[in-house]
Amino acid sequence: MSIPKTMDTLKAILANLGIPEESLHQDTLLRDNLQLDSVETVQISLELKRRLGVNVRLETRRDITLAEVCNLVEAAMSASH
Amino acid sequence: MSLYYSLGKLQKETWMDSISEKLPSIFNIAAYFLESNLAQGRSEKVAFYYQDSTYTYAQLNSFVRRTARLLSDLGLARENRIAILLSDTPESVFAFWGAIFLGAVPVPINTACTIDDIHYILQDSRAKVLVTNQEWQEKLAPIHSQFLRKILLKDGEQPFLSLLTQQTDEQLPYAETSGDEPAFWLYTSGSTGKPKGVIHNHQSMVVCAELYGKAKLGLHQNDITYSVAKIPFAYGLGNSLYMPIAVGAATILSDANNAFDIIADIDRYRPTILFGIPSIYASILSVHEIAPLNTSSLRLCLSAAEQLPKTIWYKWRDTYGIEIYEGIGTTELLHIFLSNAEGECRPGSSGRPLSGYDVRVVDEKGFPVPAGEIGDLEVSGESLMLGYWNRLRETRQALYGNAMRTGDKYLCDADGYFWFMGRKDDFFKVNGMWVSPFEVEDVLLQHEGVLDAAVVPECDRGEQLTEIIAYVSLKPGFDQSPDLEEKIRQLARTRLPHFKVPKKINFLETLPRTPTGKIHRKSLLKTH
Structure with missing residues (x-):
């Protein structure tokens, strides 16, 4: 899957969590910008598993951007192939 | 005479009758715990892990005494309150014990509180000193508390730890407090919407450490505890602060936020005891395929703070082969008073009373109801709070002599197990926190x-x-x-x-x- 498609999936997951689409950009930070809590970061990870079949551990000690999440997804995909 | 040696005889006795009656008239819980560990040769033993650092009991002792001296130099006197608004860090540990050593009263504040609630707590507690970090200082600015004299920061130009390092190691005598006087406060949700300060005395922590930590869990010096609940919660305070120190065990101070952080921590630090809450057990199970938990170091998994659903209990046992011992405690009684135990778990129940607590289900007039009938939970025990700060009416409503009605509806079955049936008021818990x-x-x-x-x-x-x-x-x-x-x-x-x-x-x-x-x-x- 290409990065843009991964980003679309990620944005869809975040929209389902009740986050307005207009606040989602490549450099949006999960914690500082979206204020995601502990339950929500785990939900994203579970949804990525469900929709894309990838294992991505979204730890919270370092805040990451949507683009970085996509990179993690891509890395996990290529590792599993 | 050292406090520990004055208590030497007491160490060998059983605590079953009355713990408070066996305490000497001068009793400072911070000094007692520190001296006990040093006297038993644990100076070089690890007291806690924090990120890449470890702190031994000798270092803990030194930093606590330095904190007491620093606070004293800043004009903090006995019975003055000091608010601590930090995640679980060495600084929050030193500030808590250092204040008690000095006879001052630490007030840990939960970092999940709203800004309004934190302003309220600073006013209500009349804290003279606040220990926090720059981020919180900025978020709270301006602080309008006429009582606040000094803010100590974990970071910035003069970090709290560097101020402690500048202090001499000269021995500062501990404040000669009594077991009956206030040692610390914890804030809990109030029915009026504003948090209530729950006042605990110096003996409360010994009581819980003996009745739950030692007697029920068999905590010993080789244990390493890991608590999902943070120190400003009554459950977390016991799990990370006073229960490990009461036996010379180690604890892990963690800034974990979600299940992945906790799974990584457990793999890294290899704790023997996991103090969890239901939502975290559910969350760890939900990511099992993505990040399986390494349970090889764990000998006990405990749960409290809200009712653990039966389905999670069974799923945890089936997945990891470990039973979760669920219990219930309240901030007012400081820690667990009902608990399940090895070989006698009843999933979905809060378990049976700990030895040392009298737990009953009563009707509105206070008379015990027959087994199987729903009534109000009433608990008496020596760890009961002194009262709520500046809330006479609510204190009077909560306390009945040496007992308290928790506001929970319970039934007790014929085998003596207690089952949660709901609340008397409209409050409920989500993620272990009152809503x-x-x-x-x-x-x-x-x-x-x-x-x-x-x-x-x-x-x-x-x-x-x-x-x-x-x-x-x-x-x-x-x-x-x-x-x-x-x-x-x-x-x-x-x-x-x-x-x-x-x-x-x-x-x-x-x-x-x-x-x-x-x-x-x-x-x-x-x-x-």
Whole structure:
């Protein structure tokens, strides 16, 4: 899957969590910008598993951007192939 | 004479009768714990792990004494309050014990509190010193407390730790406090919406460490504890601060936030005891395929703070081969008083009373009800609080002699197991934290389309974790739609901590109300 498609999936997951689409950009930070809590970061990870079949551990000690999440997804995909 | 040696005889006796009666007239719990460990040759033993650092009991002792001296130099006197607003860090540990050593009264503040609540707590507690970090200082600015004299920061130009390093190691005598006097406060949710300061004395921590830590869990010096609940929660305070130190064990101070962080921590530090809460057990199970938990170091998994659904208990045992021992405690009694135990777990129950606590289910007049009947939970034990700060009416309503009614509805079965049946008030717990339906309803009512709102907890008869469900009726001109539901939830997300945002919003023509005009929440729970 290409990065843009991964980003679309990620944005869809975040929209389902009740986050307005207009606040989602490549450099949006999960914690500082979206204020995601502990339950929500785990939900994203579970949804990525469900929709894309990838294992991505979204730890919270370092805040990451949507683009970085996509990179993690891509890395996990290529590792599993 | 050292405090530890004055208590030497007491160490060998059983604590079953009365712990408080065996304490000497001069008793400082910080000095007692520190001296006990040093006297038993644990100077070089690890007291806690924090990120890449370890702190031994000798270092803990030194830093606590330095903290006491620093606070004393700053003018903090006996009985003065000192607020601690930090995640679980070495600084929060030193500030807590250093204040008690000095005879001052630490007030740990939960970092999940709202800014308004933190301002309220600083005012209400009349804290003279605040220990925090730059981020919180900026968020709170300006602080309008006429009582606050000094803010100590963990970071910035003069970090708290560097101030401690500059202090001499010269021995500062501990304050000659009594076991009966206030040692620390913890704030808990109040029914009026404002947090209440729960006052505990010096003996409370010894009582809980003996009755739960040692007697029930068999805590020993080789244990390493890991607590999901943070220090400002009564459950976390025991798990990370005073129970390990009471036996010379180690603890892990963690800034973990979600299940992945916790899984990584457990793999890294290899704790023997996991003090969890139901939502975290559920979350760790949910990511099992993505990040399986390494349980090889764990000898005990405990749960408290809210009811653990049976389904999670069984799933945890089937997945990891470990039973979770569930218990219940309250801030007012400081820690667990009902607990399940090895070989005698009843999943879905809160277990049986710990030795040293008298737990009953009573009717409105205070008479015990027969087994199998629902009544009010009443608990007496020596770790009971002195009272709520500056809340006489609520203190009087809570305390009955040496007992307290917790506000929980319970039944006790014929085998002596206690089963949670709900609350007397409308409060409920999500993620182990109290939620007032009024607070959530107030926010929903701020949406232009919402006429009336009611919020209830749903847990599928105890089978699932509690979720917040809202019922709203709309103003004329507004029609129900998934889009409107989403807009209302988005508003709630901007004004409430995320765990308080309703998972689902149901639309009704009108909300059921009692004859006195109050929302009839029970009928919403039954019919929908």
